[in-house]
Amino acid sequence: MAELAELDRAYAAIMGQVVETGTAPHFTALAKMIDVDIAAAKDITHELVGMTPGWVHPGTDYLASFPPFNMQPTHYDVTIDGQGGWYAQCGFEALAIRWLVPGKQVRIDAPCLCCGEPISVEMLDDDIDSISPEEAVGYTAQAVGGAAEDRPFR
Amino acid sequence: MNLFRSEEHARNWDGFEAAMERTLLPVSRWAEIFSNPFFRERGRSDYISFTRSEAGQAAFVALRSSMP
Numbered sequence: 001m002a003e004l005a006e007l008d009r010a011y012a013a014i015m016g017q018v019v020e021t022g023t024a025p026h027f028t029a030l031a032k033m034i035d036v037d038i039a040a041a042k043d044i045t046h047e048l049v050g051m052t053p054g055w056v057h058p059g060t061d062y063l064a065s066f067p068p069f070n071m072q073p074t075h076y077d078v079t080i081d082g083q084g085g086w087y088a089q090c091g092f093e094a095l096a097i098r099w100l101v102p103g104k105q106v107r108i109d110a111p112c113l114c115c116g117e118p119i120s121v122e123m124l125d126d127d128i129d130s131i132s133p134e135e136a137v138g139y140t141a142q143a144v145g146g147a148a149e150d151r152p153f154r
Numbered sequence: 155m156n157l158f159r160s161e162e163h164a165r166n167w168d169g170f171e172a173a174m175e176r177t178l179l180p181v182s183r184w185a186e187i188f189s190n191p192f193f194r195e196r197g198r199s200d201y202i203s204f205t206r207s208e209a210g211q212a213a214f215v216a217l218r219s220s221m222p
Contacts, residue, residue, distance in 0.1 A: 012198075012201065068193070091156045092184050119157050121181060126189075128185055131181050131182065135180075136159055137161050137178055
């Protein structure tokens, strides 16, 4: 198990890259970013996935989800200050992206899973500027967070 | 954990489970739940330490109690 200070540095390094680029570093890159050996960086990646809760692509060491973002495209398109390129892990985590980009406008666009028609939410820090349509709802058929083995499939 | 255009749309979704209908809430309410410090503090350089601190644990307890 990694030391707390290493986990802090790794989490911040991964999240910083995800916020900046929409991609997560491979563990070999993470090793250089936080100055640990490659095996340690791989272990830390898996350790953080269990805590956050995100996931690696099943059977691999590749970060697929680092909440609130998803590296693998989802139907939750994220635009930050007019620039696209990010995806949210789920509809609920999409609503938490604003906390990672203070002072920036966050827009979520998603098709309704029932009819395919658009849903959008615009947020800036504490303000929810618009929800379209106004009667839009959130719903989950599983416990929030969910069992680790089910996460990639929720 | 998905968004729908309305409660009716969520209920008509083929993945809808009546046993979890308590989670059917306005987007604004989910936005409030996801404003807990557990989410707000993710930009900290010591976020994992925060989650294990007294403040972080209190936030997690508050988060669990706010979940439907």
